[in-house]
Amino acid sequence: MSEQSTKKVLLINNAYPTELFPKRGNYVWTIEQRLIAADLDVERIVLDSRYTTRAQKLSSYLKFYVKLSSFKAYDNYDYVYIHHFPNVFIGLMGKLGKMKNVVINFHGGDIVPTGGFAKLMNSIAYRFLSPKYSYIVPSEYFRKQVIRRIPKLGSSKFHVSPSGGIDTTLFSAHYKTKSNLGKPLHIGFASGIDYNKGVEELLRLMEMYKTNDYQFHIIDYGKHRQKYISKIISKANVVVHKTFKKVDMPYFYALIDVLFFPTKSESLGLVALEAMSCNVPVIGPDDFALKEIIVSNVSGEKYDPSITEDYVAAFDRFMANQEVYSPKKLIQKSFSKEYVVQQFKEIFV
Numbered sequence: 001m002s003e004q005s006t007k008k009v010l011l012i013n014n015a016y017p018t019e020l021f022p023k024r025g026n027y028v029w030t031i032e033q034r035l036i037a038a039d040l041d042v043e044r045i046v047l048d049s050r051y052t053t054r055a056q057k058l059s060s061y062l063k064f065y066v067k068l069s070s071f072k073a074y075d076n077y078d079y080v081y082i083h084h085f086p087n088v089f090i091g092l093m094g095k096l097g098k099m100k101n102v103v104i105n106f107h108g109g110d111i112v113p114t115g116g117f118a119k120l121m122n123s124i125a126y127r128f129l130s131p132k133y134s135y136i137v138p139s140e141y142f143r144k145q146v147i148r149r150i151p152k153l154g155s156s157k158f159h160v161s162p163s164g165g166i167d168t169t170l171f172s173a174h175y176k177t178k179s180n181l182g183k184p185l186h187i188g189f190a191s192g193i194d195y196n197k198g199v200e201e202l203l204r205l206m207e208m209y210k211t212n213d214y215q216f217h218i219i220d221y222g223k224h225r226q227k228y229i230s231k232i233i234s235k236a237n238v239v240v241h242k243t244f245k246k247v248d249m250p251y252f253y254a255l256i257d258v259l260f261f262p263t264k265s266e267s268l269g270l271v272a273l274e275a276m277s278c279n280v281p282v283i284g285p286d287d288f289a290l291k292e293i294i295v296s297n298v299s300g301e302k303y304d305p306s307i308t309e310d311y312v313a314a315f316d317r318f319m320a321n322q323e324v325y326s327p328k329k330l331i332q333k334s335f336s337k338e339y340v341v342q343q344f345k346e347i348f349v
Contacts, residue, residue, distance in 0.1 A: 007348050008041045008076065012092075013083040014064065016046035022245040023192075023221060024049040027107075027270060028083055030164030030246070034337060035081075038344035045071065065091035074098045079348050086110050086118070086125035093128070102133040103347070107163070108267040111145050114196060131156045134347070138163050138268030139289035145267075159347055163268055165340030166331050171250050171277035173328065184215040184237070185319065188256030188280070190249070190271045191263065192222025198262025199228050204309065205260065206235050217256055219243060253278035258300075258318055262311060266290055273335050276300070276327035283314045293335075299327035 011032055015025025025046070035042045047064040051057040068091025074080055080099045082088060084107060096102060113119040131152055136159045137143045147154050187209070191197035199222070206216055216238040220229065233240055244252055253259075259275040261284040268289050272282045276293070282300035284290045294300045296317075303314040318325075 006039060006041045007078040009035055009079045009081050009348060010077040011042055011044040011081050012088055014047040014087040015049050018050050021049055023243060026246045027163050034164050034340045035344055037341045040348055068092055075100060079103055084110050086122045089125045089128050096128065103136060104133055105136040106142065106146055111149055112265050126150050136161050139292055141289045141292060142267040159343065161340055161343050162335045163270055165337040166273050166277045166335050167337045168277050168332055170247060171274050173279035183213050185213065186215045186217060186256045188217045188259045190219055190252060190259060193225045193228050194222045195224055196264045198264060199224065201262035201311065202260060203231060208312065210235065210237060212237065217241060249274060250278055253280050256280055258283060269293060273331060277331040279328045281318060281325040281327055283311060283318060297321065297324050299330050
């Protein structure tokens with residue numbers, strides 16, 4: 001592609017990974033790489049995510065909003081690609097009309113908030129959204145959620161794209177150092193230690209599977225870490241790992257036979273997709289976007305979240321037929337980074 005025809009994209013988000021906090025906004029780093037691979041000229045304005053206290057977080061947001069509101073070159077970009085709109089719109093008030101093309105990417109909390117303040121901010125932010133903008137959502141399930149909550153967008157153009165897709169070369173089964181059959185059964189939990197990610201369900205499963213036939217692998221991070229970490233490490237058959245950089249996550253998946261993903265709300269389920277790309281089956285609820293990616297006897301097993309501890313029955317089904325699962329094929333077909341790069345070439349034209 002010639003330099004003259006290269007489209008310029010300004011990427012905006014309220015998080016971006018750092019050395020100290022590699023999990024914060026790592027999906028946006030992934031999306032940025034896919035944009036670059038699609039031959040787009042990408043620049044970014046992102047929040048400084050190195051805060052550790054509430055005061056530092058507030059300071060970071062104030063500086064972020066000042067940077068957005070004082071930026072004068074929005075019309076120099078063919079597209080302004082905005083993530084987590086309710087968290088950034090304050091800095092963009094009075095600026096949206098100066099942008100040539102606006103693309104909004106919804107992720108999760110920007111449509112399904114987890115607190116009263118977030119719900120209030122969402123409702124205010126939605127007033128600034130236009131049906132003329134283009135919208136990207138991580139799943140068909142989530143597209144329906146967006147339109148249900150923001151009816152005026154019913155006529156808007158939507159693209160379903162899996163948050164940057166999965167690097168199937170990086171997230172690969174060739175990292176595995178052991179057979180995925182036999183005992184003990186290695187069960188992974190790669191989500192944050194967070195009530196909404198299902199840490200209570202994890203603890204109940206650990207209590208039921210506390211024999212040497214099972215080994216749990218947990219990553220030590222998450223919103224509710226302080227509340228739950230002592231309960232987790234008190235279990236005899238658990239290994240608690242330090243936080244991994246995204247590029248190192250395949251080594252975690254190589255340790256496990258199955259991923260437990262008892263989330264209470266999920267717009268896509270990126271953790272599940274990464275595990276599947278490493279050919280690790282997933283046990284998760286028959287709800288949200290997981291309905292679209294967990295296929296029985298192929299990529300994992302679903303359970304009914306309305307039935308108490310129904311995930312035990314899902315584990316029973318998995319353990320009875322461990323050798324039949326091949327989740328990698330599903331990822332290669334519809335969730336790979338190559339798939340997303342091609343999408344971006346068609347979206348940002």
